[in-house]
Amino acid sequence: MKIVNPANEEVIRDLQEDSPDSVNQKFKLLQTAQANWQKVPLTKRIETLRAFSDLLEKNSESLASILTSEVGKPLQQSRNEINGARARIKWLTDNAAKYLSDEVMTQEGNLTERISYEPLGVVCNISAWNYPYLVGVNVFVPALLAGNAVMYKPSEYSTLTGIEMEKLLKQSGVPINVFHVAIGAKAVGELLLDLPFNGYFFTGSYKTGKYIYEKVAHKMVPCQLELGGKDPLYVADDIADVKAVAAGTADGAFYNNGQSCCAVERIYVHEKVYDEYVSEFVKEVKSWKIGQPTEVGVYIGPLSRKEQVSFLESQIKDAIEKGGNVMTGGKRMAGTGYYFEPTVITKANHQMSVMCEESFGPIIGIMKVKDDDEATQLMKDTEYGLTASVYSSSQSRAENILCQINSGTGYWNCCDRVSAALPWSGRNHSGFGATLSHVGLRAFTKTKAYHLKK
Secondary structure (H helix, E strand, C coil): CCECCCCCEEEECCCCCCCCCHHHHHHHHHHHHHHHHHHCCHHHHHHHHHHHHHHHHHCCCHHHHHHHHHHHCCCCHHHHHHHHHHHHHHHHHHHHHHHCCCCEEEEECCCEEEEEECCCCCCEEECCCCHHHHHHHHHHHHHCCCCCCEECCCCCHHHHHHHHHHHHHHHHCCCCCCCCEEEHHHHHHHHHHHCCCCCCECCCCHHHHHHHHHHHHHHHCCCEEEECCEEEEEECCCCCCCCHHHHHHHHHHHHHHHCCCCCEEEEEEEECHHHHHHHHHHHHCCCCCCCCCCCCCCCEEECCCHHHHHHHHHHHHHHHCCCCCCECCCCEEHHHHHCEEEEEEECCCCHHHHHHCCCCCCCCCCCECCCCCHHHHHHHHHCCCCEEEEECCCCCHHHHHHHHCCCCCCEEECCCCCCCCEEEEEEEEHHHHHEHHHHHHHEEHHHHHEEECC
16 A cells, blocks of 8 residues: 655555454454453553653654645644644543543442443444544544553555554553554455444545445444534624634635535625625635645645545536636646645535535635525535534524534534534534543443442
8 A cells, every 4th residue: 555645646655454364363452452451440541541642742743744744734734633632632531530430320228329331342443534633532542541442444545643643552551452553445444344343433424434334233333423514604794803704714614625524614604794704715715825734834735635636626617617706726736746726616506516515625615695594594405414603793693593503513603623522423414423522431331230239
């Protein structure tokens, strides 16, 4: 398997993919080691994962460099991702004892009723390339804290980063056979689906998530799916600072080249502020530096995957044919690397792919609306349900809209953010189940009820 740098299309490294025999061997080792890891006191498991976080900090520059080289993310954004992962680990380790320890529910006379949170066993984590540290720690950190063993399959586009995470986990004290990396692309993923794991946790596209869910359903084990989105954002007419809102929402749409599950994917703007908002939005987008992701100040680097370039071109062509107006960008950039101009399309409508199908790239459609009701109906017009955002001076006005939208997360005057204290979940084609928060810690456990009489 060739690891290609998306900024210059050079091969960074050749890796040997796992074979059926090596995957089976890793799985058996995980099965053997899991019981002993479960017996390790929770306090010790917490200490181990805190040591992992310390190693991320100690090695952050080299880790950021590797991440940037294989996914094309600007170097500062790679540093930000590692820092963000450490913040999530801190919340998870600080709260693990509270939410993973046994709970006494009733104690009356000679009767005690208690809940015990036991690990699932050996879990399979098929992860994503766009935020390998953030998406990874959402799953394998709480899984390990709960006493599970983990088979971690990084995306073929971020495998070097996955290998580095495995090294640091084992340096931190995670036993050698409690965490293994499966190296490979689709064929290796298929091998994992055939093994008797005690739980599956996938982050990626709806199409692949649906396939995984159907493939493992007969096993009757937990299967959580964090899938894509077509996340809407509404700008109401009562915003106080149009320029600031335009800048913040542009960042929400284009950070990490728009390659975020919760990136803003479609924007609706009240007609009273539409012209000013669009003007400021386009100015912000045009101000960004595009270039080699290792250069200081670069905000837009290459796309991570070559095939995404032609998909974005098809969305733009479709939008133009249906009356869209390209305000800036609109095409791939000349030269080597998978570069695409950040693109803003106005006069958008719901007949356009750019307003209905997940773009996962530096492109946004903006649509004028006459009032909150029209905005709400358009925001609801989707098969996805990951996040939704409203910008308004009125919290009640914003929450009135957000409560009508079937999404896992609602934002008022912010967007494209995740907090470890809150559950991260999707609805409809954005998946189901949750990571992060106390819900995400307990997602990797099975409950046992104890009825104890003296």
